[in-house]
Amino acid sequence: MKILIVGCGKVGRNIASELIEEGHDIVLIDKNSKVVEDVSNALDVLGVIGDGASYNTLIDAGIKDADVLLAVTNSDELNLLCCLFAKKAGNVKTIARVRNPIYNDEIGYIADELGLAMIINPEISAAREIAKLLRFPSAIKIDSFEKDKLDILSFVVNEKSDLVGKKIMDSPVISNEQVLVVGIERGDEAIIPNGHTVIEKGDKLSVCTTDYRVNELFHNIGVPTSRIKSVMIVGASGVAYYLSKMLISSGIEVTLLEADAKRCKEIAELLPEVTIINGDATDQKVLEEENIEDYDAFISTTGMDEENIILSMYASKFEDIKVITKINRLNYNQLINGMNLGSIIVPKQITAESIIRFVRAMDNSQDNEIETLYQILNGKAEAISFKIKEESAVTEKNLLESKFIDNTLIAAIIRGRKIITPSGKDKFKVGDSVVIVTTHLGLNDITDILA
Amino acid sequence: MNRKFIAYVLSLVTLLEGFMFLVVSLIAAGYKEKAFYAYFVMGIISVVIGYIGYKRKPANMNFYAKEGFLAVSLSWIVISLIGALPLVLTGEVLNYTDAMFEIVSGFTTTGSSILTNVEALSHASLFWRSFTHFFGGMGVLVIVLAFIPSISQSGMYIMKAESPGPTVGKFVSKVSTTARILYLIYTGMTVLQFVVLMCLECNWFEAINIAMATAGTGGFAIYNTSLTNMTPSVQVVTAVFMLLFGINFNVYYFILIKKAKEAFKCEEMRIYLGIVLIATAVITLNIMSMYESTSYSLRMAFFNVASIITTTGFGTVDFNNWPALSKTILLVLMFIGACAGSTGGGIKVSRIAIMFKDCANSIRKLAHPRVVKPVRFEGKPVEEETVHSIRSYISFYCFILIASVILISIDNFDFVTNFSSVAATFNNIGPGLGLVGPAGNFSQFSYFSKIVLIFDMLAGRLELIPMLVLFSKSTYRNS
Numbered sequence A: 001m002k003i004l005i006v007g008c009g010k011v012g013r014n015i016a017s018e019l020i021e022e023g024h025d026i027v028l029i030d031k032n033s034k035v036v037e038d039v040s041n042a043l044d045v046l047g048v049i050g051d052g053a054s055y056n057t058l059i060d061a062g063i064k065d066a067d068v069l070l071a072v073t074n075s076d077e078l079n080l081l082c083c084l085f086a087k088k089a090g091n092v093k094t095i096a097r098v099r100n101p102i103y104n105d106e107i108g109y110i111a112d113e114l115g116l117a118m119i120i121n122p123e124i125s126a127a128r129e130i131a132k133l134l135r136f137p138s139a140i141k142i143d144s145f146e147k148d149k150l151d152i153l154s155f156v157v158n159e160k161s162d163l164v165g166k167k168i169m170d171s172p173v174i175s176n177e178q179v180l181v182v183g184i185e186r187g188d189e190a191i192i193p194n195g196h197t198v199i200e201k202g203d204k205l206s207v208c209t210t211d212y213r214v215n216e217l218f219h220n221i222g223v224p225t226s227r228i229k230s231v232m233i234v235g236a237s238g239v240a241y242y243l244s245k246m247l248i249s250s251g252i253e254v255t256l257l258e259a260d261a262k263r264c265k266e267i268a269e270l271l272p273e274v275t276i277i278n279g280d281a282t283d284q285k286v287l288e289e290e291n292i293e294d295y296d297a298f299i300s301t302t303g304m305d306e307e308n309i310i311l312s313m314y315a316s317k318f319e320d321i322k323v324i325t326k327i328n329r330l331n332y333n334q335l336i337n338g339m340n341l342g343s344i345i346v347p348k349q350i351t352a353e354s355i356i357r358f359v360r361a362m363d364n365s366q367d368n369e370i371e372t373l374y375q376i377l378n379g380k381a382e383a384i385s386f387k388i389k390e391e392s393a394v395t396e397k398n399l400l401e402s403k404f405i406d407n408t409l410i411a412a413i414i415r416g417r418k419i420i421t422p423s424g425k426d427k428f429k430v431g432d433s434v435v436i437v438t439t440h441l442g443l444n445d446i447t448d449i450l451a
Numbered sequence B: 001m002n003r004k005f006i007a008y009v010l011s012l013v014t015l016l017e018g019f020m021f022l023v024v025s026l027i028a029a030g031y032k033e034k035a036f037y038a039y040f041v042m043g044i045i046s047v048v049i050g051y052i053g054y055k056r057k058p059a060n061m062n063f064y065a066k067e068g069f070l071a072v073s074l075s076w077i078v079i080s081l082i083g084a085l086p087l088v089l090t091g092e093v094l095n096y097t098d099a100m101f102e103i104v105s106g107f108t109t110t111g112s113s114i115l116t117n118v119e120a121l122s123h124a125s126l127f128w129r130s131f132t133h134f135f136g137g138m139g140v141l142v143i144v145l146a147f148i149p150s151i152s153q154s155g156m157y158i159m160k161a162e163s164p165g166p167t168v169g170k171f172v173s174k175v176s177t178t179a180r181i182l183y184l185i186y187t188g189m190t191v192l193q194f195v196v197l198m199c200l201e202c203n204w205f206e207a208i209n210i211a212m213a214t215a216g217t218g219g220f221a222i223y224n225t226s227l228t229n230m231t232p233s234v235q236v237v238t239a240v241f242m243l244l245f246g247i248n249f250n251v252y253y254f255i256l257i258k259k260a261k262e263a264f265k266c267e268e269m270r271i272y273l274g275i276v277l278i279a280t281a282v283i284t285l286n287i288m289s290m291y292e293s294t295s296y297s298l299r300m301a302f303f304n305v306a307s308i309i310t311t312t313g314f315g316t317v318d319f320n321n322w323p324a325l326s327k328t329i330l331l332v333l334m335f336i337g338a339c340a341g342s343t344g345g346g347i348k349v350s351r352i353a354i355m356f357k358d359c360a361n362s363i364r365k366l367a368h369p370r371v372v373k374p375v376r377f378e379g380k381p382v383e384e385e386t387v388h389s390i391r392s393y394i395s396f397y398c399f400i401l402i403a404s405v406i407l408i409s410i411d412n413f414d415f416v417t418n419f420s421s422v423a424a425t426f427n428n429i430g431p432g433l434g435l436v437g438p439a440g441n442f443s444q445f446s447y448f449s450k451i452v453l454i455f456d457m458l459a460g461r462l463e464l465i466p467m468l469v470l471f472s473k474s475t476y477r478n479s
Helices: A010-021 A033-042 A055-060 A076-089 A107-114 A122-135 A211-221 A238-249 A261-270 A284-289 A305-315 A333-337 A347-363 B003-030 B035-055 B065-089 B096-107 B123-138 B140-147 B156-162 B175-199 B204-215 B232-245 B249-256 B260-264 B267-290 B294-309 B324-336 B349-367 B384-411 B415-426 B447-461 B465-470
Strands: A002-006 A025-030 A046-049 A068-071 A093-097 A118-120 A141-145 A150-156 A180-186 A189-191 A204-210 A230-234 A253-258 A275-278 A297-300 A322-326 A343-345 A370-376 A381-387 A408-415 A418-420 A433-438
Touching (some): A010 A347, A033 B156, A055 A076, A076 A093, A076 A107, A118 A347, A122 A141, A122 A322, A122 A343, A141 A381, A150 A211, A150 A370, A150 A408, A180 A408, A204 A211, A204 A433, A238 A261, A253 A261, A261 A275, A297 A305, B003 B035, B003 B065, B003 B140, B035 B065, B035 B123, B065 B096, B065 B123, B065 B140, B096 B123, B123 B140, B123 B204, B140 B156, B140 B175, B156 B175, B156 B465, B175 B232, B175 B249, B232 B294, B249 B260, B294 B324, B384 B447, B384 B465, B447 B465
Parallel strands (some): A002 A025, A002 A068, A025 A046, A093 A118, A230 A253, A253 A275, A322 A343
Antiparallel strands (some): A180 A204, A381 A433, A408 A418
16 A cells, blocks of 8 residues: 655654555655655655645655555644645545644544544553553553453563463463463563463563453462552653543542643643642652652653653662653663563554554455554564454364464454453354464454464 | 675575576577577576575665665676676686676676677677676666565665666655666667667667667677668667667656656756757767768767767767867767666766756855855755765766776876776776777776776766775774
């Protein structure tokens, strides 16, 4: 498919490189010639210099035969204007990034009026992700399927755990009918395990289970499952705003630290229930004064990655605090993974995931549609749920008889309200949703998993 | 530096050359020539070696400008080193340096030869020479990019190193698709010329060799007299196609996607055709008194202007005998060269045009010291960085030119021969003036001079920088 992306910022770039991997033709549009030059050297894209909201630029970039237009500049208004013109100029599906909380309340109206296929708000998605993590503080990442009925969650196996040094099949707590280990991240390596895989200390285990059994699972493994009652957030960013709103509505006490006095006043008006502290969190005294050790969770969401990392490292010193770190740039992946930063949230990655999901579903000529897609194991594997809409090669035989491609695992079959952890005797049926975990990135169709 | 990646690219190129050898061996088999064994064995060996390298794909495919440039320059050296072998194996060229000169001249689409009697070559070797023109014209790595998408993630670095012109653009999002479109247009035009020539009393072997040598703007001919004895219509058709291959391929792409209006707006093409028109007119007037018919003068003037400005170097007449004005004009055309993004060599019309405007600007700056007026080309302001890179390109160009002329002078030929031989090889033209004129050849030079000229041909084809990167100390630091 031909996809136009307006705005070569970090989000635009990230999405472009992910979509190239999927084999799409990308045209990037930006006003800044330096940036365009830079991107077209680094990525296999066509760069167009110009204002994305100008009709001529859009024509130059080939809007007429494009399929999707993504507007991800840092101005909401420009993004909306781009989408409006693009819609008129060509037959495209438009996606806009809109971040301003004021627009957020009227998002449905805007999308309808401008004919947008999708509005993305990385901050709100990040906030949602964080809120989910706070529900199960022992997990470092949670991806939900089927309206939160089924989760793939990741946690670190520490040295004291009973799981260390055993084969998966020998630890009944993680290999029973309700729990399935779908992936292991060991250093830089991503492993799709089988029953004979031995778990080592420090492994990040990705486990597929039903939502209401998560606490039971953690209990069985022997990790604490206490509920989060109070949260300290640093940095009054957009993410912090949305997150605070969500947390307050579920009865969690929120304290927000922000260095800028003006921003404090603004946010205090918007969020009357939150305790706003005007102070520089990088000053250790401020954190001590606010009794950081009394909180159940600590979330760093300032605009500076470096600051977030340092703050989280400091917060990790206190036991029993769930730490979550927001990272905007992902350039030093390996380095960051080695640090003790708790859960890492990357808004642009969440955005990219949702766009890829959208594009893949659009790309699908057949009816077996992708419902949900998550990148797991540090982006080296994907968890995808497909809806099986018609008979095909996959529905013919049971799982034992079918031949599947390597490094691929069927994590769950969702049939009506029932969630089945599949065994060899099970068979796909029309109407099922099937959750697949695979290191073959870019699967489009459920039949792709057949060898 | 990602050495494994460079090795991977080199093996891809070797694989490609192996296939080329096999095609040539088919020709040899058709003519039942002994050369078959040389090309066939070389073909099999190259394919096997290339395939082994191809299978050992490096895990780390990240590469940047430095790797891209090095991969290109080394690829061109490697294909030339391998490509020269069959000529020696068949015994048609007696020593390896000469064979190397001949094949570098082929790949760089120069067309200078060290052979005194071309007609003694086997059909296979004649075909091989023209074949190198064909692939050298559009680029060896461009075809690799077209078929191996895995290296095209940052393929722009390779495109930039191999494609002529101050700036390199893409037609579509993907480098590999762009490369395919380029080769599609290129092959299509070559086939068209082949068909037209076939209709004009050429036999198929003449037609295919002329077509491939024209397409790459190379200039190797299969007769000692080049195109002198061909019919006038063949000469005119060839001249027209030479000019067409000297035009920026963007123009053809625009025509292909039915934006003919954009295509004819191309400023570079207009300047280029203007130069051709004026040069042809002046030379015709200048040589009219030498020949009986005006139409013959016009045809000779047109053919040779086209042949020289596109840096092809086919001959129909010995212009060494022409008056000084005509010869000087031809010498100037050698340096101007064809359009950027074409298969021709030389400095390129766009560079000359931008430099000319830049000079005019600096004069204007004297009158209005604070004037802000960027150079405009193709209707758009030219980036300051592009202007800067053209300036340094021209400086490098002059340095290499002067150094080469000095080195060649050791052989003690006259100045016109020395200067024009460097000009003819550096600009990838073929024949020069004096001893290396259309009637002469490069066999009398010493091996040292031939190596200097080999470097000039490669540097000229790859537009200096990739070859110069090879000699830069910072390229090899910490590796």
